[in-house]
Amino acid sequence: MRQVFENDSPILAMQPLLLPLIEMAEQRGVSSHKLLKGSRLFNEDLHQPNKRVSFKQVAQIFDNAQTLLSQDGVSFLVARHWLFSQPEAAFQALLNSRNLLDMSRVLQVRQAQIWPLMFFQSYRSANARHFVVNPAIAQVSAPCMEFMAEFLTAVIDQLCRWRFDMVSHLTVKLPYSQPKHVEQYQSHLQLQYHFSQPCFMVSVPTTYMYRPQTLALTSMRGFYLQQSKHAQAHVGFLQYVCSLLALNPKQSATELSECLGVSIATLKRKLKAHNTSLQVLKDQLQKQQAVIHISERGCSNEQVAQQLDYADVTNFRRNFKRWTGMTPSELRKLFG
Template identity: 30%
Template sequence: MHAVAYADTKCINIQLLPATIFSLFRQRQVPIHLLLTGTRIFEKDFTLVDSHISILQLSTLIRNAIKLWPSNDLAFILGQQWLTTQSGILTQGLLCSRDFSQAQFFWQRHYWSLQPWLQTSRWHTQNQQHILFQQDLSLPELQQFFTELTLSSLVSCFKQLTHCRFQGHFSLPYSSPSNIDQYYKYLGDKLTFNQPIGVVSFDLSLNQTAFSLRNSQSFLQAKRLARYQYFQKPFNIGLPAAVRLHLKKSYQTSTTLPEIAAQLSLSPATLKRRLKDFNTTFQQLQDEVKLQQAIYLLVINGCSNTLIAKQLKFADSNNFRRSFKRWTGQLPSYFKDWLST
């Protein structure tokens, strides 16, 4: 059983995103001492192979980077460079995947060692697949940064590994940003903002897009070694994602904070405090899970408000409709045909 990573747990490999940020800033001759201010990270740490930093240190580093970067494209640039800065058995697994579908399954299994701030799940409609993305680490103030980084790396990796342009639609859970031109540049024009949850949608046929470096023997080798590494790692999930996971398993019951705390071997007070370090609360995470389940039942299964209210343990359909409007600003009927194209 893997331990859950807290905000102060040293669980982020410095050779991943932190080292990429460090190298980019040094290359662009941006003052490194300003980048590292308040992070408790030192330049020599980037020379260590197995050095780790905490989620709090990572968030401070990113905030510094955003402030210092002279333009509004930092996350997109980091996403473009992501694949070329990776190495090791997990990278081998991605490079040697048979096609886009196999790479997705491999990614989802090992995301914590690749992009630990991202948590994904998949839905299917008749002709399309939908990848839902949430932040494993919560940190709502960095939601836009991590979203830009993640989607930029997805589009860039797909092009590098298939020599084809990624054809998909991006539904984003925030309003149209001031750097919208960067979205058009790096992601294309199939964008929709102010959506209830973050989703990447594409035709199911895209899953069969072959990878140019596909090699079944090398992939199986990477899969075996990655599985071994997975069970050796002390951390493979952050606290907000762990809470969501427990809530999803029991979404048809009214699970309380003390019950989740007990499952995580924490006191209720400690769980509250630990979640506060991620700038989130149990109620916020519970609302996220209920919204995701409600959207699934509404959009994918076509359930009525009455049935959704019953399954999610609301008192009645009116109570569910009020909660849904509080979460999204709209009534359920507004999203009835969402993702139906």
């Protein structure tokens, strides 16, 4: 089994994100004590160069930040600071990729080193490439998900402004309703964004996947990839379980527990500790595939049902309504 880290594994070096977040919060009158409340961390802990934290602690801080500071757009500001202060070899390989397609390939092999908190699954349609993004370690609260989505969206926006002249051609679909602080989106983002979507997804027209980076040095891409090859890289618990489900969507709890090398009871405890269940993860995978088939590929209900191995189209429609809160026809109208 791959090296997997869990919700409470103290393995993350998050100082490049958390220290700027704390400083920006204090500049806005929010003390570090309030921002770190519930995380069992103190400001001085994060000034220790070798300090490692768990995702559970990080998620609590993101939750606090979104509750206390969303009106100030701190998630967008921290993203900009983080993007321009990344020294890791894996990130330098990303910056020296030839184009967005090459970047996506670097992310596939070095994602755990670049951004271990979320992972993406890539899908194609006739005219675009779509990247569905999910938490990599554990399911999170709505405020935490909002913070992470804002942060990652801002990183993508800034990166494409910096390395390409095409940010307005990107579209991000966000899995929550329009927030009260929507003016922060208007102020910080140039890409297109839509709220109340079935899943968190970044879409790029296929032609723009090949637009070259003028600042890239492809020889350095290979150098940095090789340099980062032996760096410690663990994969998040949810990401690993989802990768197993992607290979065999119908596998039982018994089969999955055997893959993980644990008992069924332990598997259930682990899933609960990561705020999910096997059925929720299976539903998530099927929902996202169905959304891609319907909204991006223009498939009929019969075609999607066949792709997802449903014998009964009515049963598929019923499940789709349960997953998304809308019927397939309503989704088509939304994207029409």
